[in-house]
Amino acid sequence: MSHDQPIDLNQQAELMKKYVVFKRKTRIRKMLIYTGYFRLSRYGKYLLSQSNIIKAKPNQDLLFEAYDFDVKLRKLFFDYVKKAEIQFKSHLANAVSIKINDAVFYLDKQSYTPSKSENDKKKKDSNRKFFNTNFLII
Numbered sequence: 432m433s434h435d436q437p438i439d440l441n442q443q444a445e446l447m448k449k450y451v452v453f454k455r456k457t458r459i460r461k462m463l464i465y466t467g468y469f470r471l472s473r474y475g476k477y478l479l480s481q482s483n484i485i486k487a488k489p490n491q492d493l494l495f496e497a498y499d500f501d502v503k504l505r506k507l508f509f510d511y512v513k514k515a516e517i518q519f520k521s522h523l524a525n526a527v528s529i530k531i532n533d534a535v536f537y538l539d540k541q542s543y544t545p546s547k548s549e550n551d552k553k554k555k556d557s558n559r560k561f562f563n564t565n566f567l568i569i
Contacts, residue, residue, distance in 0.1 A: 451493070452488050
């Protein structure tokens with residue numbers, strides 16, 4: 432196999448036989464189209480390394496379960512990272528406002544870089560007026 436030529440889908444399915452057992456190529460081809468050969472082959476290599484535990488070469492169902500588990504785990508991790516980021520930003524803003532004794536410190540020009548365009552300046556001024564009149568309840 433030449434490294435200069437791209438591998439077509441049938442060749443990718445044949446290469447996946449090194450890692451997992453499957454009878455028909457249709458399901459594995461759909462997964463290759465969706466996921467890609469390199470990601471799917473990494474799951475296959477991992478499962479093949481665990482074949483001494485399962486006492487057989489892994490089948491495609493085990494490959495799909497490993498992929499589904501990884502997708503769910505990445506989504507869960509992403510959700511927790513988003514929550515942690517929000518908490519971190521909130522705690523940081525609270526700490527800064529306590530330190531400088533100003534609850535709306537982020538509206539002061541010293542806390543941000545003002546924009547250069549006149550339209551942006553007008554927007555920020557109108558936002559500041561709106562914020563001070565409607566939300567400042569301390």
